[in-house]
Amino acid sequence: MTQSLFPTYQRWDIRPKKGLGCWLQSEDGKEYLDFTSGIGVTSLGHCNPEVGKAVKYQLEHFWHTSNLFTLTIQEQVANLLSEASGLDRVFFCNSGAEANEAAIKLAKKATGRKKIISCLGSFHGRTYATMGATGQEKVRIGYGPMLEQFDYISFNDIASVSKKIDGDTAAIMLEVVQGEGGINLATKEFLTEIQEVASKNGVLIIVDEIQTGIGRTGTCFAYQQFDFSPHIVTVAKALGNGLPIGAMIGKAELIEYFGPGSHGSTFGGNPVSLVACKATLESIFQDEFLALIEQKGHYLKSQLKQQLSNSNYVVDIRGMGLMIGIELASEANDIVIKLQEAGMLTLSAGPNVLRLLPPLNVSYEEMDIAIQRICQAIHSQSGIFLTQK
Known part of the structure; x- marks a missing residue:
């Protein structure tokens, strides 16, 4: 061939x-x-009957309209994510990288600051902004200068947190468990230090739950196993059990910065992906x-x-x-x-x-x-x- x-x-x-x-x-x-689940995607297994039934129903009705329309399924899934995360608003997109792009944009716009701090060994995507956020040099080789204002702290190094934060820091971005980096678990002490330092300096916290979210670690989101309160959470992978979808979830205080025209995605919140998402969440988000x-x-x-x-x-x-x-x-x-x-x-x-x-x-x-x-x-x-x- x-x-x-x-x-x-x-x-x-x-x-x-x-x-x-x-x-x-x-x-x-x-x-x-x-035991790959499509790299953490098909968390309910291949050809899950409940997800398949929902998708088949939607395919027989309509596949796409655009975000000019009010879609009930978007509101239903957004409510499920909001209730499970304890956050307030949801933006739908197509992938984890897009969710992280939205998070970076929102953090910079809401704070009026430029710098994003992430962790060495992290992985946040392969777009230009998310390559910059990724704490692995091999991802950035050959692409010239990255977008400005990304800096890195050592994972689980408490002392490095306060050293890197300054008056131009918009957000700290991290994974509670570094997936691509080697299944590295954040310590309670490290997360506590981030929470305290971020709070003192008016810095937002972004938690990338793209691989750890939607039940993978035994709770709806991995950060919920700690006394930790992020401003923004990003999810994708398992969200649609194989259909492409991502989401950024944020606190109510950020709503005014993501109004009409501030961000968008043609296929974000596609109804076929969202019915798969609803069926997936209703199965997983049960005690x-x-x-x-x-x-x-x-x-x-x-x-x-x-x-x-x-x-x-x-x-x-x-x-x-x-x-x-x-x-x-x-x-x-x-x-x-x-x-x-x-x-x-x-x-x-x-x-x-x-x-x-x-x-x-x-x-x-x-x-x-x-x-x-x-x-x-x-x-x-x-x-x-x-x-x-």
Whole structure:
């Protein structure tokens, strides 16, 4: 087949044909246990029947009108996000990068200041503004000067927070769990310091919940597991369980700065994506469902720790809810490939961390299959690693 795509991705040699729940079948008939969830997107699994039913209904009515119209479905989903987050207003867009762009624009406009501070090791997107906000130099290589006024603090370094903030700082932007950076968890002390310093200096707090939000960590949003109160929260990925949608959620005090003409998106708040979003949120934002995520995450992490406790190849196992990272003594991609051969799909996070993002409705039986395959692959690679040393 003629290749007409830009080679912007290191693609796997797997061609999906059909997915159902936690399982994905390729064109050659091989079955994979999918612990990627499309990089944290299909949190209710492939072809979720409730989401599919909602989308089918909307496709039979209308697909698009534009934001010149008042759409009931936008108001319904905005209310769900507002109630779950404790914030007040929602702007819909198409992706996480767009949500973060909106957050950066709003923070600068509301404060009249120019500088955004983010954390080293963070990932906030690949547009020009969000590349600047991303605390990883490799993302910015080759694109010339970034937009002005981005600065960085070390993740979990309390002392660095007050050193970087000045009278021109509009916002601090961070992930409670750094996903792409290696499943790094913020400490309570670090978040407390940010809250206090930001409050004293009139600085807004933006929490990027694009990978951690919508139940992934066992609460609606990861920041809710701490005494932490952001002004702006961004979400995407799992929001539509596979349909493209993102959102920025903000406090009431910011409403006046995002009035008519201040920002927009042609496809933002598309009704087809929003019905998928409504069905997804109504399933996940239930106390019983969220409690199960926490229980499953504890089971998965504890079983992996127990069964890999004697492995010299495993440096650490960490995470929140069903967002788990296994830090290895060499590149995680070796294990990713071994697991693909064994019929399991996983991700890396940074060079040495194996990242697990199973659907939130994964069964205990499926987790046991995953644990067996992961442990077998790691023990196998451990022997090779020790021989090479």
